[in-house]
Amino acid sequence: MESAIKLVYDLFFSGLSNLTAYLAAHVLLCLLPAFVIAGAMTALIPKETVTRYLGRNTPNTSLIRRRLRQVSCWLFAPAR
Secondary structure (H helix, E strand, C coil): CCHHHHHHHHHHHHHHHHHHHHHHHHHHHHHHHHHHHHHHHHHHHCHHHHHHCCCCCCCCCCHHHHHHHHHHHHHHHHHC
């Protein structure tokens, strides 16, 4: 009985340790670059430019809108 409790205890804390390691790596490798990219985009690209090409009033068939979506997906997909 004591060995079963020790086994459950060891499994629980090794899983908890792996979860904290995963979260630390996720924050470092995914979230930090995402915030840096978002901050750079906010600082370098005016809001009016973004809303002109990707805003509500831009038609869905606009070639510029389609190309911007394609380029942004291609650029940011590896960051996931």
